[in-house]
Amino acid sequence: MPEAAIQVLDVVKKYGSRVVLDQIRLDVFKGETLVILGGSGSGKSTLLRLMIGNVKPDGGDIVSLGKSIARMNAPELAAYRKNIGVLFQSGALFNSMSVADNVALPLREHTDLPEETIDIMVKIKLELVGLREHAEKMPSELSGGMKKRAGLARAIALDPQILFYDEPSAGLDPVTSAEIDQLIIDLNQKLGVTSVVVTHEMDSAFRIAHRMVLLDRGKFIVSGTPDEMKNSQDALVRQFVYGLTEGPLTARRRGHEYVDDLLGGPG
Amino acid sequence: MNQALNLFRPIRAIIEFLGGLTFLLLDTAVTIPGALLSKRGRRLGWQNLWSQMDRVGVKSVPIVALVLFCIGAILALQMAPILRDYGKIDSVADVISVAIFRELGPLVSAIVLTGFAGASIAAEMGTMVVSEEIEALEAHAINPIRFLVVPRVLATTIMMVCIAIIGDTAGIIGGLSVGQWFLGINHQQYVTHTFDILKLKDFVTGLVKAGVFGALISGQACYLGLSVTGGAQGVGSATTRTVVYTIVALITVDLIFTSAFYFLGL
């Protein structure tokens, strides 16, 4: 049994009376790339926010790098966050700073390194994501793919042990998306980081995943290797993986469950 | 029962708002030393403060000066006929200096700054919420209060005091110009009158108010900006609310301070 980097233990998250995540239980193993799949609104981003400590669970717990996130106090949470990196859906670059300053920010805030050393480290990180020539540009001058690369360079600034990606290929053309996927694979192999990737793009998921997890409306459905997912006999998994127009996901929209979905009823 | 509930809801909303704002300002106050003096904070803290002071203050100076110059001139023209009837046209300088230094200088500067700094801070913070920048700061273990709110609140407070001084001066010059050109008051006489009537406490109470106004403008802008939900539309409505709420808050706080000064004999 490989060692777990993150254990999600029966996590429940509610917004108001609405259950967004219902008793989710899963492990992320050290060094692997785990892809969390699910339709939009299925709770993927919420699960990611729970794992980085931006949102607190209403039930259950998350043990990451050996510590319970729910029980961390502010300094412990800060220490934990220095060991993780997050690439947000939009890149989330600080728009008032150049690309280089964005990448330098975590180093300036959390280390005592002199500026010359930080300069070199920023260049190394930007080289890793292929943006070294664009260091002095402002975020508004970058394309969507470049923004994600820059966000990734910032995420790895402090050499994290775990990297989280929220929809890394959203809004990108297929070629750029494939390039970002390659980058995710490279970082996983070169730096040995554990990666957790949230996505609903199957091509991208199958390129990068060691293991996959499928969520549906806040519930855990299955986990397995890419091959196991492809060969699954479960109708819901098949529909999601193969993008079929007939299946439980579309039937739901026609049947009474659609009404439940709309009204936020049982489910 | 239903009516009681309807009445209760806005009251609850107001209490929540005031509570949230107070909490943010207290949080900001306790974070200031860390943001500017601690080893890590010093690195970017002063630089951030400086760039915010530049952004908040510099552009509003000409507008504040223009507006208060006009207000000084208007006051002089409004006051002149009555004072002339009493044969005390020279007292125009007295009335204007007290009105400007104690009241209009700080208040009008604050209202101009609400439009300049308050609206832009709220829009900026709201945009940062929408583009996940605030979440990204948290994920990097960087406290948004320390990194974003402290420099803005401090910068606005400091600049508000500076701008009020500039505004006060412009208001006096406005009155003086009208006096010189239209009312036949010699400018040297005008200046002498102004300095005779003004006491240190007039100057200080005005500037204390200005500082409080500055903290209020930026505190509210940060609070409403950081509470944005619902995308670009949320940013727009937060900006509008910032301007409206802040003007109401400024007048209310002004009344409270002025009453306090009155009863304390200041």
Ligand SMILES: Nc1ncnc2c1ncn2[C@@H]1O[C@H](COP(=O)(O)OP(=O)(O)O)[C@@H](O)[C@H]1O
């Ligand atoms: N801060 C929030 N307040 C209320 N509801 C939320 C909030 N964040 C997410 N939700 C709801 O939780 C559900 C799951 O959202 P999310 O995790 O973003 O899904 P996904 O990333 O899979 O598209 C959605 O229905 C969304 O409306």
Ligand SMILES: [Mg+2]
């Ligand atoms: Mg999402």
